[in-house]
Amino acid sequence: MYLAVLLKVAIYSLVANKLRSFLAVLGVIIGVGAVIAMLAIAAGAQSQVMGSIQAMGTNLLTVRPESRGGSSGVRTGTEQNLTVDDAKAILNEVEGVEQVAPVVSGRCQMKYYENNTNTSVMGVAVTYLPLRNFEVEKGRLFTNGEEERMARVVILGPQTAEDLMGTEDPIGTTIKVNGVNFEVIGVTKAKGDQGWFNPDDNAFVPYTTAMKQMFGQDYLREIQVKCENQEDLNTVQDAIFALIRKRHRIEPGMPDDIEIRNQADMINTANEVTGTFTILLGAVASISLLVGGIGIMNIMLVTVTERTREIGIRKAIGAKDRDILRQFLFEAILMSAIGGVIGVGAGVGAAKLLSSMTQFTTVVEGHNIVMALLFSAAVGIFFGYYPARRAAKLNPIDALRYE
Numbered sequence: 001m002y003l004a005v006l007l008k009v010a011i012y013s014l015v016a017n018k019l020r021s022f023l024a025v026l027g028v029i030i031g032v033g034a035v036i037a038m039l040a041i042a043a044g045a046q047s048q049v050m051g052s053i054q055a056m057g058t059n060l061l062t063v064r065p066e067s068r069g070g071s072s073g074v075r076t077g078t079e080q081n082l083t084v085d086d087a088k089a090i091l092n093e094v095e096g097v098e099q100v101a102p103v104v105s106g107r108c109q110m111k112y113y114e115n116n117t118n119t120s121v122m123g124v125a126v127t128y129l130p131l132r133n134f135e136v137e138k139g140r141l142f143t144n145g146e147e148e149r150m151a152r153v154v155i156l157g158p159q160t161a162e163d164l165m166g167t168e169d170p171i172g173t174t175i176k177v178n179g180v181n182f183e184v185i186g187v188t189k190a191k192g193d194q195g196w197f198n199p200d201d202n203a204f205v206p207y208t209t210a211m212k213q214m215f216g217q218d219y220l221r222e223i224q225v226k227c228e229n230q231e232d233l234n235t236v237q238d239a240i241f242a243l244i245r246k247r248h249r250i251e252p253g254m255p256d257d258i259e260i261r262n263q264a265d266m267i268n269t270a271n272e273v274t275g276t277f278t279i280l281l282g283a284v285a286s287i288s289l290l291v292g293g294i295g296i297m298n299i300m301l302v303t304v305t306e307r308t309r310e311i312g313i314r315k316a317i318g319a320k321d322r323d324i325l326r327q328f329l330f331e332a333i334l335m336s337a338i339g340g341v342i343g344v345g346a347g348v349g350a351a352k353l354l355s356s357m358t359q360f361t362t363v364v365e366g367h368n369i370v371m372a373l374l375f376s377a378a379v380g381i382f383f384g385y386y387p388a389r390r391a392a393k394l395n396p397i398d399a400l401r402y403e
Contacts, residue, residue, distance in 0.1 A: 010331040013303070021335060024299040028339025028376055029346060031289025035372045036347025036364065038281035041354070043363035046274035050267065059098075060131070061225040061237055062261040063090070063244075081219030082258065084207075089247060090225060094239045096232040101128035101224040104210045104217065110203065111176040112164040119160050121177065121203045123210020129155070129188070131226050134199070139171045139186030147206040150213060155186040157202040177203075178214065233264050286375070292339065293379035300332050300387035308394065315396035325392040332384020333377060340376030344369055 014021040065081050084102050091100045104123040109116060122128075126142050137158065146153055154177065161170045161184075170184045182205065191199045211217055227236050237260050244250075244258050304311070311324055348369075351362040 007330070007334070010327070010334045013331055014335065017303070020299055020302075024296045025335050025339040025342070027292025027295035028289065028336050028379065029292075029343040031285070031292040031379075032340045032343025032372050032376050033346035033350060034285035034288045035282060035375070036344055036368060037350040037354075037362075038285040039278065039368040039372075040347070040351035040362040040364045041360075042274065042278035042281045043365055043368070044351075044355075044361045045277060046271070047363050048361060049270045049274055059227040059230050059233065060263045061227065061233060061240065063223040063225060063240060064221070064259050064261070065219075066255070066257045066259050082223055083219060086244060086247060087220065087223045089243060090223065090240055093243055094236060096228050096236045096239075097225055098228045099127045099131055099226040101125040101131050101226075102207050102220050103128065103222045103224060104207055104215060104219075105221050106210075106215050108178045108203075108214070110160070110164060112173065115164050115166075117160060117163040119157075119163075119201055119203055121154075121205060121210065121214070123207035123214070124204050125207055127226075128224060129204065131224055134191070135189040136186045137189040138169070139184070141186060142204075142206050147208055150208045151206060152180065152182045152209060152213070153185045153205065154182040155188060155204040156184060157188055157198075157200045158190045159198070159200040160203055161187045163201075177205075180213070230264065233262055237262055289375065289379060293336070293383035296332055296335055296380065297383040297387060299335075300328060300384055301390070303331075304328065304387050304391040307391075311391055311394050312396045315394070321392040324394075325388045328388035328391045329381065329384050332388065333380040336376050336380025336384070337373075340373045343376065344372060347372070 063082065063086075087100045087102045091097055102125050105120055107118060108121040109118050110121075126144055126147050128134075129136070129141055136155070139155070141155070142151075142153065145151075154175070156164070156170060164170070164175060165173065170187060173184050174181050175184060176182070188199070188202075188204075205214070207220075225236070225240065227233055240260060241256055241258070245256060248257055250257060314324065348364050351364050354360065355362045
């Protein structure tokens with residue numbers, strides 16, 4: 001009953017001063033809307049980053065030659081580059097390894113009649129495309145036989161296929177790669193630009209073909225290693241370091257001549273970066289909410305001054321200080337709550353509008369909405385308490401004499 005009376009009085013007060021109430025609520029609307037929109041942007045960024053990492057494959061380690069070297073650029077007593085034999089040794093000798101995929105790469109000029117494009121050509125093992133979550137939209141993957149006999153076959157990324165052939169079906173056609181004929185046997189499904197790497201603007205050939213017939217090299221750019229379990233990533237990583245040190249005859253005390261990128265470390269780093277980004281955006285947006293709270297406090301101070309005689313009359317007929325405190329504090333909380341609810345709607349709408357107008361995906365999370373509403377209520381309590389306390393402490397005699 002008492003709460004209903006407080007609500008009725010608070011609503012009457014807000015309606016009696018519509019413009020003033022709207023201006024007070026507007027600051028909270030902007031603040032909460034900004035918080036929701038900014039957090040949705042941050043959550044969307046985190047989702048895209050994590051999606052890009054997961055799209056690369058799961059339970060993966062990437063083994064690469066260490067980029068450091070001595071003054072001459074050559075390490076004494078070690079093999080500077082990874083070899084196919086290293087990849088085979090990792091598969092056969094390291095426990096917990098499910099698959100390996102040797103990789104070489106280089107830029108090549110591709111031509112189909114009058115159309116040509118310069119793109120990255122990756123020489124990969126049969127296991128590479130499934131290991132990295134590539135799917136074939138048209139055609140097929142390499143076979144072990146094609147890998148063994150160094151067949152001149154190529155799988156195109158969808159962007160590369162479009163650049164060369166437009167809408168023509170590429171399967172079975174012959175294209176020139178650095179002047180050499182290759183048969184197109186497949187086109188991968190689109191994965192989208194992942195920032196540092198666009199898997200759709202790419203081409204894949206058997207690594208044996210790439211090493212012997214295209215790039216003329218006997219070393220690898222990297223070895224992709226798929227572990228049986230994500231929990232074993234660090235254990236397998238340590239075992240690979242030990243194996244390569246032994247194979248490359250690296251003496252104790254000398255640095256490793258390889259580096260290993262751990263997918264779990266990439267995920268943790270991405271979470272840390274996006275977490276910091278989220279905190280920063282949330283903090284910036286929260287400032288506008290605090291400004292909205294200051295607006296509520298100013299409006300409530302004006303309201304207390306205007307209603308001084310009302311306060312005096314209520315005290316004269318028996319209202320206690322706590323009753324006056326509750327009344328004005330409730331009004332401040334109500335304004336803040338109304339602003340919070342409308343602000344949530346505005347923030348969600350802004351996030352959806354951004355997604356519809358751009359290719360950036362925003363993610364509105366339920367706990368962020370709850371947090372924003374609780375924060376807006378806390379702002380109402382914090383900034384409404386001083387005006388409410390000031391009203392409660394008014395002397396009834398002085399209040400009744402106020403003109």
